[in-house]
Amino acid sequence: MLTFTIRRLITSIPTLLFISIVIFGLLQLAPGDPMAQVPLTVPPEVKQKMREALGLGAPVHIQYLKWLNQFFIVEPQFLIDWMTRDSFLFGWLPDTQFSMVYDSELEKLVPQQRNISWQTRSPIMDIVIQRIPQTLWVVGLAYIVGILIALPIGIYSAYRHYSVFDQAGTFITMVGFSIPPFFTGPLLIVIFSVTLGWLPSIYDTTHVVNDWASFKYQLSQMILPVMVLALQTTAQISRYMRASMLDNLSQDYVRTARAKGLKEGVVVMVHVLRNSMIPVITVIALGVPSIFGGAIITENVFGVNGIGQLLITALFANDIPMVMTITFIFAIMIVVFNLVADVLYGVLDPRIRYD
C-alpha cells in the first residue's frame, strides 16, 4: 500500500506539471495587456521598465519557470516562516528565516520577491489564505451536511426498494441533481429572506462571533448557502449510496447473515452498510474538489467572499497571476483527492491489491 501511495504521488507530479502548462499556456495565448490601464502620458521607456519589473519582458519559458519556482519553493518557505513565527501550533519552534535572502547592496536580510497580484499589488498567497476560511466554512459545512442527509436516504430507499419512500427519494434526488445552483440560490432567497424574512440573503464575512446572539446570526446567514450546496451533494451521494446498497443487498452473504439469525438491523447497518460504503467513500473523496469549483456560483449568489469569488473578480480585472494561482490550486485539489480516493479504496477493500 505504501509503495502504491508513493508511486501515485510520483506520477501525480507530471500530471500537475501538465495542468500548470495548460493553464499557463491558456493565459499566455490570451490577449489582454496588464499595461493597458497605464495612462498614455507615461513615456514608452518608463512603460518598458514597468513591463520588465512585472517580468513581462522575459521569454515565455523563463516566465513559466519563475512562476513554478515561486509557487513551489518560495511560497512554502514563507509558509514555514509564518508558522514558526506567528502560528499557535508551531510558534514555540525557533524562528526560521527560509524566505529571507541576503541583499548585498543593503547588506541585510530582505524577503524574497513573491508572486504579486496585478490587481492589489500584494502577495497572492496572502490574499488566498485570507479567503480560504470563508470558503471552507460554507463549502465544507455544506458538504458534511449533504453527506449526513444523503446516507440515510440512500440506505433507506435501497432497503425499501420500490416503496413510496424510494420513489419519492429518487424523484427528489433527480430534481436536486437537475436544478442548477444559480436557480436554487435566488429561489431560496425569494422564499426565505424576501417572503418569509427569516434569513439574511447576503453572507456578511465581516461578522464577528463573540456571543450567543452573534453566533445565532452566523448560523442563520450560513443556512441558505449551505442548503444550496448541500442539495447538490445530497442528490449525488444518495444516488450512489442507493445503487451500492442495492448491489450488496442481493448478495449471498446477506442471506447467510439472515439465515444464521442475526437481527435485521445488524445485517443492514453492519454487514451491508460497511461493504456498500467502500465505493461511496471514494465518491465522497472525488467530490470534494468539484464542490469547490461549483461553489464559485453559490459564492457569487450569496456574496460569500471566498476563493471562488476571488477568481471571478480577478478574471474581470485581468489579474493573470491571481487567476493562474487559484486555478492551479483547484487543480492540485483535484489531483490530491483523486489520490486520496485511490488510496482509500485500497485501504478499505482488502480485495483490491495494487501491487
Place this chain on the structure above:
Amino acid sequence: MTDTANEIDPYAALQDKEPAKPPRNQWLDVWDQFKKHKGAVFGGGFLVFITLAVLLGPYLWTVDAQKLDIRNKNVRPIWIAVWDGGAKTLWHRPFGTDNLGRDLLAQMIAGGRASMAVGWTAMLLSLSIGTGVGVAAGYFKRLDGLLMRLTDLFLSLPILPLLLVAVTLFRQPLRANFGPEGGMFILIVVVVGLTSWMQTARIVRGEILALKEREFILAARSIGTTSGAIIRRHLLPNVISPIMVSATLGLAVAIITESALSFLGVGFPSDFPTWGKMLADAVPRMEEYPERVLLPGIAISLTVLGVNYLGDGLRDALDPRIRGR
C-alpha cells in the same frame, strides 16, 4: 396392444401452437422497454416539446424579442391577475414584459433557441471527440496508453475555472472575427465540447476493447475488411447505446454550463437573450418580479430534468440484461 387414440405424438410438444412470428426488430424491443419508464417518457416528451417550441415558436408568436416598448414596461404575466386584480397585465403580453418593455414570451423562445442550440452543438462536438478518442484508443493498441493518459489528464483539469478563464480571455478576438453572437456561440460550444468528452471516451474505449475480441470482428478481418470499415460497419453500431446515454448526459451538462456562464456574466452579449442570461438579469429585481427569475429557471431545470430522465430510461431500455423484466 397399444391404444392409438391415447398415443402421444412425440413431435407435437415441439411444434408451435401458433404460426411463427417474423423476428422483432431490436429497436421495437427497446421502445417497449423505454415506454415502461414513465419518467423517461415524460422527459423525452418534454425535450421534444421544448425543442419544437423553440424551433416553431418564432413563427407562432411573431413578436420581436428585441423590440422595446417602454410604455408597456414591467407588465406582469397574465396569471397574476387571477389573485391580484390591480396588477398591470395585458392580454397580448401573456408572460409580461421586462424593465425595457420587451416581451417575455418572445424572449423565452429566443433564449431557449440559444440555449438549446448551444446545448445540442456542444453535445455533438463532445460526443464526436469522445467517440473518436475512445475508438482510437480501444482499437489501436499503440494509441491506447497515450490517449488514455491524455483523458486522465483532462479529467483532472478544474473545468469550471478553466471555462471561465477561456471564455473571458478569448471573448474579444472571437467577437471581432465572427460578430458578437457568432463569436460567443463558437467560443462556448468549443470550450464546453473540449472539456466534456472524457467520460464518453472512457466508456467507448471499454466497450470497444471487449468487442474487438469477438468472433465477428475476427471474421470481418479474415475476409480482408480494412480497419476503417470494421470500425464503421461493425464496431460503431455496437457501441451506439452507451454513446446515446452519454449524449443525454452531455446535453444536460452543456445546457447547465452555458447557463452558468451567462449567469456569471461571461456568456452572450447583453442584448442576446439566453435562459441563463435572463435569470441573471432578473435576480436584482426578483423581489418585485419573481416570475422573471422563475420562468427561465424553471425552463432550464425542467429541460435538464427531462434530459436526465431520458438518459435513465435509455440506459434501462438499451441494456438487454434489464430488457424484458
